[in-house]
Amino acid sequence: MPGLGTSPALTVALVIALQLVALQPTVLHCAKTFYMHWNTTNSIFRIDNTDHIIDVNKGNAQFEYDQVHIICPVYEPGTFDNETEKYIIYNVSKVEYETCRITNHDPRIIAICDKPNKLMFFTITFRPFTPQPGGLEFLPGNDYYFISTSSKDDLHRRIGGRCTTDNMKVVFKVCCADDQQQQQQQHHGHLPSNVAGLVGCTATTTTTTSTSKPTKKTKEYDKHPNEVVKNEELTYNNAAS
C-alpha cells in the first residue's frame, strides 16, 4: 500500500485544508469600515442614544485599522441653498466637545461640507502613525472628539451651532490601552500573518505581516495616508444616473 506521504497531491490538499481551518478565526480580526452620514436626520446624533460614541479597532489584528467615511449632506439639483445643511467638522478637545465651544484658535479641520449638490466624503483611517507632519494620529487607548459648530447661517462659527441644537458630535474610542491590548493578545493568541485579507474582509486595508514594523510601511502610507484620504467630488447627477 502506498504510504500517505507519497502522494504530493494529497499532501498539498491536506496543507490547504489545514490552512483553511487555521484561517477561520481571523475573520473576526478584520478592519471595519463605517459610513457616517453627517446630517441632522441621522439617528446617531440623537441625544437619547449613545450611537455617536464609536469603538474603533476593537479586536483587530495587528496593523489592521478601521476606517470611517464621513459623508456630507447631499441634495438633489435645484434644492434651495437655504434648505441644505453645510458643515465644517473639527477635531477638538473633550471640553470643547462637551461645551460646543471651540476655544483653540487653530482647530484641526476634519472635513468641509460646503457643496450640497456634490456627493462628498472624507475617509479617516484610525492608525497610530502618519506619513505627514501634523497628520492625524490615533493612538490606542485615546478618545477623539469631532464636532461641528456650523449653523444654518454661519458655516464658520465656532460656538454652539448645530453642535448645540442638533448634537452634531461624535467620539471615536480607539482600542486599546496597553493593558487591554495585552489581554487581547493573550486571549487571541498569535495570528497567522498575511491572511485576514483572504478571508472575507471587506478589507479596505491591505493586510500586512505582523512582523513588519510601522516604520517600514512606507508603501502602505502612500496607499492609505492617515489624512483625509478621499475628498471625492462627484456631481449629484453622476451619482444618481
Ligand SMILES: *[C@@H]1O[C@H](CO)[C@@H](O)[C@H](O)[C@H]1NC(C)=O
Ligand atoms: C442624512 O443621513 C441619512 C442617514 O442617516 C441619509 O439616508 C440621508 O441621505 C442623509 N441626508 C442628506 C441630505 O445627505
Ligand SMILES: *[C@@H]1O[C@H](CO)[C@@H](O)[C@H](O)[C@H]1NC(C)=O
Ligand atoms: C428658501 O428660499 C426660497 C426662495 O428664496 C423660499 O421660497 C423658501 O421658502 C425658503 N425656505 C426656507 C426654509 O426658508
Ligand SMILES: *[C@@H]1O[C@H](CO)[C@@H](O)[C@H](O)[C@H]1NC(C)=O
Ligand atoms: C485633536 O484634538 C486634540 C485636543 O485638542 C489634540 O490633543 C490632538 O492632537 C488633535 N489631533 C490632531 C491630529 O490634530
